[in-house]
Amino acid sequence: MGDLDVAGLDRVKLLAARYRAALDRPYLASALYALSVVPSTAVPTMAVDRRWRCYVSPGFVDATPVEELAGVWIHEVAHLLRDHHGRADRLPAAAHRDRLRVNVAQDCEINDDLVADGVALPEGRLVPGLFGLPPGLLFEAYLPRIPPQANVHDCGSGAHGRSAPWDLRGAAGGIGPVEAGALRRTTAQAMRAHLRGRGDLPGGWRRWADQVLEPVVNWRRMLAGAVREAVAWAGGAVDYTYRRPSRRTPALRGVVLPSLRRPLPRVAVVVDTSGSMGQDDLAAAMAEVAGVLREVGIRGNRVTVLACDADVQAVSRVTDAAQVTLSGGGGTDMRAGIAAALAAPDRPSVLIVLTDGLTPWPAEAPSCRVICVLIGADHSGPPDPPAWAETVRVPAA
Known part of the structure; x- marks a missing residue:
C-alpha cells in the first residue's frame, strides 16, 4: 500500500499505473501526463471532463491491480484524444437523453482497439461483440444498435459530453481546447513515429492518427x-x-x-x-x-x-x-x-x-x-x- 493523500487516495499506486501505461505505450505519454488528478468519492471508478481533469475514486484504486489501473488510464485518455465529447455534442438532441447509452457506444469504439492491443482492463469491459456488433466502427455507428443502459460505468463529461455530479466548476487545473488540439496532434505524430520504427498499432488508432494529421476535407x-x-x-x-x-x-x-x-x-x-x-x-x-x-x-x-x-x-x-x-x-x-x-x-x-x-x-x-x-x-x-x-x-x- 502506498502513501495516502488527504483524500485517502493511494496516489503512489495511481501514478505508478500511469507510469506503466506510458512506458508500455510511449506514444500516449504526452496525453497521459496532461491529465490532472482530482480525488473524488462521488465518481464510481475513474472519469474525465472536457478540460482533461481525471476524477479518481480512492476505493477503486485500492481494489484494482496496477496493470488494470494502467488500462483504465489508457481508456480514459482515449475518450479525450478521440474528442468523444465534441462528437457527442453533434449528435441529435434525442441521443443526449441517455448519456450512458452514448458512453457504452464510445467504450465499444475504444475497447476493441485496447483488447486487440493486449491492454488489461477490469472485468466487465464493454466490447462490440457483447451486443452482436462488428469491431472497428466509430461510436456513432454503434449507438443506434446499443440498447438502453443503466448501472454501467460513467466515464464523465469528457466522454458523453453531459455534466457529471463530480465535475469541478471553472477551468482550474485543466487545459483548454487549443492545448487539447495540440496534444491530439502530438500524439498522432508519436503514433506515426512508432509505426515507422516497426511498431504496431490497432486499426482504430491508425485511422485516428491519419484523420488528425490529414483531416478529411469535404x-x-x-x-x-x-x-x-x-x-x-x-x-x-x-x-x-x-x-x-x-x-x-x-x-x-x-x-x-x-x-x-x-x-x-x-x-x-x-x-x-x-x-x-x-x-x-x-x-x-x-x-x-x-x-x-x-x-x-x-x-x-x-x-x-x-x-x-x-x-x-x-x-x-x-x-x-x-x-x-x-x-x-x-x-x-x-x-x-x-x-x-x-x-x-x-x-x-x-x-x-x-x-x-x-x-x-x-x-x-x-x-x-x-x-x-x-x-x-x-x-x-x-x-x-x-x-x-x-x-x-x-x-x-
Whole structure:
C-alpha cells in the first residue's frame, strides 16, 4: 500500500499505473501526463471532463491491480484524444437523453482497439461483440444498435459530453481546447513515429492518427468551389462585338463603336475510363461537376464530355455524362483526351479532368484553367498532377 493523500487516495499506486501505461505505450505519454488528478468519492471508478481533469475514486484504486489501473488510464485518455465529447455534442438532441447509452457506444469504439492491443482492463469491459456488433466502427455507428443502459460505468463529461455530479466548476487545473488540439496532434505524430520504427498499432488508432494529421476535407465543397471560381474567372474575360453597337455611337455621328461583351465560358470534361477507375466514385464526381455547371448556367453545347479509352487511347465525344462507361482496360494516357479537348473548334476556357492520377501529363500548361479531380486518391496514392492544375482529391467510397 502506498502513501495516502488527504483524500485517502493511494496516489503512489495511481501514478505508478500511469507510469506503466506510458512506458508500455510511449506514444500516449504526452496525453497521459496532461491529465490532472482530482480525488473524488462521488465518481464510481475513474472519469474525465472536457478540460482533461481525471476524477479518481480512492476505493477503486485500492481494489484494482496496477496493470488494470494502467488500462483504465489508457481508456480514459482515449475518450479525450478521440474528442468523444465534441462528437457527442453533434449528435441529435434525442441521443443526449441517455448519456450512458452514448458512453457504452464510445467504450465499444475504444475497447476493441485496447483488447486487440493486449491492454488489461477490469472485468466487465464493454466490447462490440457483447451486443452482436462488428469491431472497428466509430461510436456513432454503434449507438443506434446499443440498447438502453443503466448501472454501467460513467466515464464523465469528457466522454458523453453531459455534466457529471463530480465535475469541478471553472477551468482550474485543466487545459483548454487549443492545448487539447495540440496534444491530439502530438500524439498522432508519436503514433506515426512508432509505426515507422516497426511498431504496431490497432486499426482504430491508425485511422485516428491519419484523420488528425490529414483531416478529411469535404471534396464536394472543394470541387464545387474550384469549378465556380474557374468559370467565374473564364467568364470575366471580355471582348468587343459589333453585333450590338456601343451606346456612345449616336453621339459620334456616323462612327460605329463596338460594345463590350462577356462571353459564356465553354467547359470540357475529360474522363478517364480505364479499368483502375471506380464506377461509383466516378459517377459521384461526374454528378457534382454536372450539378455545379448547371447552377452557374453552363449547359447544353457549352459543355463537352470526352471519354478517354484506356487501351487504344481513343477519345469519343458524348452528349451527356450518363453516357460515359468504363472500358475495363489497364492504364491510360490522359494527354490524348486533353489534346483532343484543346484541339476542338469550340476550344474550352475551363478543362476538368477526372482520373485516378495514374497517367502522364502534358509537358506544358494548357492555355486555359485546369481542374484535376483525382478519383479514389488518398495520401498514399499517385503523385500530384503538375502545379498548373488545381487538384481536388475524391477519396474512395
